[in-house]
Amino acid sequence: MSGLLKKLPSKLTNKLPAKTSDSTRSPVEKPDSTLKPISNQFTKLLSVTKYLPASARSSILSKAFGKVVPYVGTTGVYYETVEPNQVVVSLNNTKAVQNHIGSIHAVAITLLAETATGFILGLNLPSDRVLLIKSYSVNFYRPIKKGQIAAVASLSDEQRLDILNTPKGEMVIPCVIHDRESDSDRDPIVVEMTWAWIPKSELEARRQGKSSEKPLGADTESKTEVEAEQNDQ
Numbered sequence: 001m002s003g004l005l006k007k008l009p010s011k012l013t014n015k016l017p018a019k020t021s022d023s024t025r026s027p028v029e030k031p032d033s034t035l036k037p038i039s040n041q042f043t044k045l046l047s048v049t050k051y052l053p054a055s056a057r058s059s060i061l062s063k064a065f066g067k068v069v070p071y072v073g074t075t076g077v078y079y080e081t082v083e084p085n086q087v088v089v090s091l092n093n094t095k096a097v098q099n100h101i102g103s104i105h106a107v108a109i110t111l112l113a114e115t116a117t118g119f120i121l122g123l124n125l126p127s128d129r130v131l132l133i134k135s136y137s138v139n140f141y142r143p144i145k146k147g148q149i150a151a152v153a154s155l156s157d158e159q160r161l162d163i164l165n166t167p168k169g170e171m172v173i174p175c176v177i178h179d180r181e182s183d184s185d186r187d188p189i190v191v192e193m194t195w196a197w198i199p200k201s202e203l204e205a206r207r208q209g210k211s212s213e214k215p216l217g218a219d220t221e222s223k224t225e226v227e228a229e230q231n232d233q
Contacts (some may be wrong), residue, residue: 065079077090151191
């Protein structure tokens with residue numbers, strides 16, 4: 001927690017890091033929640049900043065989280081909403097993130113979705129576990145306008161409890177991509193981000209080559225194999 005707090009700007013400011021679209025409302029409804037946030041480094045940072053004006057809070061969180069994941073911090077991702085049930089991040093269409101036709105590059109949009117889904121999982125993950133991206137798919141269904149893009153990741157209370165009560169698991173984190181300059185009812189992009197989480201101790205063991213764990217989701221022995229052995233005896 002102390003490391004995250006050190007990343008906060010020494011002076012609070014209401015100035016946004018970049019021009020933000022007027023259409024900053026979430027394109028999907030925020031799930032109702034009766035659960036209290038768990039205690040980890042991210043939720044503690046949120047509690048420190050919760051009484052700040054919305055614009056100042058978003059600016060500070062964007063700077064702090066941008067340093068937690070340095071590569072993401074270089075892209076200009078802006079954290080509009082950061083709550084256990086919903087995370088909204090946006091990206092302005094600047095020259096640095098454009099493709100050959102002047103809209104935001106596909107890789108940058110994928111990073112935006114990965115950021116939203118990763119952070120909402122991180123907000124709901126006990127501090128003794130670590131999250132890892134397992135797989136993702138991104139399908140583009142219509143051209144993107146040349147304006148701002150937002151990614152919205154949402155979790156229900158049921159999903160949050162499943163994360164909390166499962167020491168080692170995986171989940172497809174729902175995410176919606178919003179093309180804010182378009183009035184089309186057709187989704188421009190459909191993404192599916194599958195995240196996994198494991199105990200930190202297991203990750204460290206794997207890095208040191210001390211773990212014989214099979215990949216997430218793999219059974220140590222299938223039911224068919226067990227039955228076959230029993231029949232042979």
